[in-house]
Amino acid sequence: MIEGFNCPNCGAPADHAGAKLCTYCSTPFILTRSSTQISITNESLGKYTDLYKRITKDDPDFFDAQISLVLIYIKRKLFPLADNLSKKILEDFPDESSAYLWRVMSLLSSGEIRKLKLSQAREVAQLIHTGFSLSSEEGQPEFVMLAKRLGEEYFNNHSVVIPDEIEEVLGVDVDTEYLESNQSIAISILG
Numbered sequence: 001m002i003e004g005f006n007c008p009n010c011g012a013p014a015d016h017a018g019a020k021l022c023t024y025c026s027t028p029f030i031l032t033r034s035s036t037q038i039s040i041t042n043e044s045l046g047k048y049t050d051l052y053k054r055i056t057k058d059d060p061d062f063f064d065a066q067i068s069l070v071l072i073y074i075k076r077k078l079f080p081l082a083d084n085l086s087k088k089i090l091e092d093f094p095d096e097s098s099a100y101l102w103r104v105m106s107l108l109s110s111g112e113i114r115k116l117k118l119s120q121a122r123e124v125a126q127l128i129h130t131g132f133s134l135s136s137e138e139g140q141p142e143f144v145m146l147a148k149r150l151g152e153e154y155f156n157n158h159s160v161v162i163p164d165e166i167e168e169v170l171g172v173d174v175d176t177e178y179l180e181s182n183q184s185i186a187i188s189i190l191g
């Protein structure tokens with residue numbers, strides 16, 4: 001899938017097409033798939049942008065690269081770009097739970113959660129609910145964490161009744177322990 005590119009961190013050539021990470025510095029190539037915390041310099045953020053743009057141009061169906069580009073736009077604080085791309089991804093991949101996750105991330109990361117408009121908060125609640133429903137067991141805790149954040153920081157904060165979508169997600173018995181020991185890249189962005 002990915003061919004003839006260099007590591008965005010150290011510049012070493014990827015040793016085979018479809019490689020998941022750099023054999024020299026262990027930097028992951030698909031950031032949204034990496035479970036461990038990694039620090040990315042500003043310089044390499046730009047290189048990641050170039051890498052993902054190239055991949056998505058060659059192969060528009062490469063979902064993980066598209067999603068990773070949303071992550072990079074958020075990290076670079078290019079919120080309008082993250083907004084447009086995450087919207088488009090959701091239209092193109094309506095069955096992918098990660099499309100919902102990163103659409104939510106785009107909506108929540110551009111400002112403080114408590115400062116959302118009510119209509120936006122309700123939209124996010126709906127997205128969390130749908131993403132959670134489509135998610136594998138492994139992916140569910142991230143949606144639960146987001147439901148908690150939205151419930152506390154928006155709805156409780158403004159004394160607005162928590163929407164059923166959020167109550168429903170919070171009512172499912174999901175193991176969030178792994179998130180506490182191994183924070184997800186999405187949750188770490190919200191801080």
Ligand SMILES: [Zn+2]
Nearest residue numbers: 007010022025
């Ligand atoms: Zn490298």
